[in-house]
Amino acid sequence: MRNRDPGRASSAPPRREGGDRDWSVVVEDGRAKTNEPVSSAVAEPEATTLRHEPHEPPRQQLPTKLFEKRTKVHNKRIDGPFRRFKWFVMAVTLAIYYGTPWIRWDRGPYAPDQAVLVDLANRRFYMFGIEIWPHEFYYVAGLLIMAALGLFLVTSAVGRAWCGYACPQTVWTDLFQHVDRLVDGDRNARIRLDAAPLGPGKLAKRTFKYAIYLVISFWTGGAWIMYFADAPTLVRDFWAGEAAPAAYITVAILTLTTFTLGGFMREQVCIYMCPWPRIQTAMMDEKSLLVTYKDWRGEPRGSVKKARRNPGEFGDCIDCLQCVAVCPTGIDIREGPQVGCITCALCIDACDRVMADIGRPRGLIDYATLEDCEKEANGEPTPSPYRTLLRPRTIAYFLIWGSIGLAMLFALGVRNHVGLSVSPDRNPPYILMSDGSVRNSYTLRLRNMESRPREMEIAIDGLPGAVMWTDMGGRDAAARTQVKTVPADEVLTVRAYVVVPEGASTQDFDFTVTSRDE
């Protein structure tokens, strides 16, 4: 599957409908030997297709392998602007992931002081100054839509930048590859060690390496659960054996998956498991940036010596294989765009170094759009690739993405921190009281979304002559308004009895709730 150019893989001419029968005809009458051009396959049924020509192996029993052994990727250390950018992204993303739960945020005595907290038990989601309740889940939906559009935006502008730099699988694979380098040495040392028989030295190195893997994996799982409970308390409980079973199970599962996926599966996750590369092809167009080997400049390949002997005969590529050696997914970018390429651009760094060493211009492998590739191959001038960032498609994505974000910010800004929902009792629909008045019952839910207890005043709006009391008040307290103290961050359920005197006409009315401290 790897090292294959999908363009070339599909270059075989299409087989015609009912090809099997045609094929046998062809073999019998031998007309396929006439070596007809491809185009005739469309014109005459008997002419069939090119690939039934005799030089091609027809039917034969082929050995079928049950599985393909993974070719281990030993990627070489490299330095360059893209590698440094990758370091930077890795540091930032890991710092965000491991560090966020430890940021404190003072919300007063009634709410947790963790800046980012998904409080599943109490069904609250805290994010710095924002607090989301379950009924406001549309904010999360909005964030998911923004995430999807953000991926469209990034993909259409800079291709698979998500895959190459920001995807967790990439970041952790990168981290583990650095561990490999630290313990086993760089590419050649690792290849040698891999081939060496298992002795005490190799065993010690392997044990040490896997131990580091495990520590990193454990941290990864450990950091995850911190988002769901107060981090310092959870750490203490965790080591005291008092944390919830879910915490231990989550840590165990995430440790195991990180250990396996980051430590051993690596590029196989990208190639076999991840659906994203398949979807991505639908999002890219001829103006999206790709890591491209400029074969029109590089081919035919030849060493520096050969090129010096025969000037003008060879391209810039000297076939040093540095681009393959540094690739974290082990592909050869010179075979064209392929599913294994995550566009991390380490091959660009490697190639640029080699080009600098032998005194040729950089950019034999470079970020380029398909459109620019064509222009450049035809010798036309190509404008800067950065202009691909600003074109109608990316601007449209950006505008949609940005307007959703603004709309959500606006909604967050004007949202109410006091809420009331009313459900009238339908069984019985009304009650006749002994003095002839009529009473209706309602279940009111008073929502206090602030982190302090608040006094709220419920009032009857309309319905002259009506009074109400609540289940904790009694009829003696009947009045047009009732005051309730709603605890911090809670919903208080109140039964309200509204009574109108005998002879009052049926009327619609509203309950209003106001916070007394506003």
Place this chain on the structure above:
Amino acid sequence: MADKRIDEPTGTPTVGHEWDGIEELDTPMPRWWLWTLYLTIVWGVVYVVLYPAWPLVDRATEGVLGWSSRGELAEEMSVVDQARTTIREELARIPVERLPENSELFAQAVAGGRSAFQVHCSQCHGSGAAGSQTLGYPNLNDDDWLWGGDLKAIEYTLVNGIRAPGVDDTRTSIMPPFAGAFERSQLDALVNHVLSLDGRGTSSSAGAQTYRDNCSACHGVAGEGNRELGAPRLNDAIWLYGNSPADIRAQILDPRMGRMPHWSGRLDPVTIKMLSAYVWSLGGGEELVEVAENPTVEVDAEP
């Protein structure tokens, strides 16, 4: 039909199927994939051994762990029962009239009472406790109580029933039938007087006289009723058996008197306490006015 050939550009065999000119390369799976498949098979076998799996004629294979969904349910139920036990113990300790002071316990009692009501009481009083005028089951939501509407009175009614046969302490009283006791005009005047008690119609002196002689002993001079006897108020808007002149006439001549079964012995005291709290909470519950008979009774502090 396995019509395999080598795909020239890639050197890979094809799987031998074709759809609209598109063929698939027979690329071998990665090794881990194969092992994952084997693992799922092992998992399946282990699962079949451990858990119920194969359906037989009237049951499934049992599995060596002995797990069953019924058993799991029973376990979960026992956990819930365990949690309920604490609440029930607290409810058993606290006298019913002190319940509203402990709002949390009261809420638990109301919730428990609501479900008990649906099981034991809704058949007569209706699922919303609205009763039925046609059948003479009182509405428990309103503020009119024949025998008292505070928590203790409600609990007493629940424990002992009303006119429950064979119960010594049951609430009981009899409205005598007056069939044949009055002249027609006398009866009309009486009905008019009763109607006038809640502000409808005009009374005559004859009607008032008949009422005073025959009815006021139980129902009171102004029709204010008597809870000691369960005699209904006649000067309010609520009429258990209807408020039309014909309804009132029928009730005078051949009175209907409701019965309610006693629940002591059928329901445990805690459930009765919860039912009392629920009925009391429906909106017509009255404050307890009587002084506790034995004020020295110690009540446990709030848990």
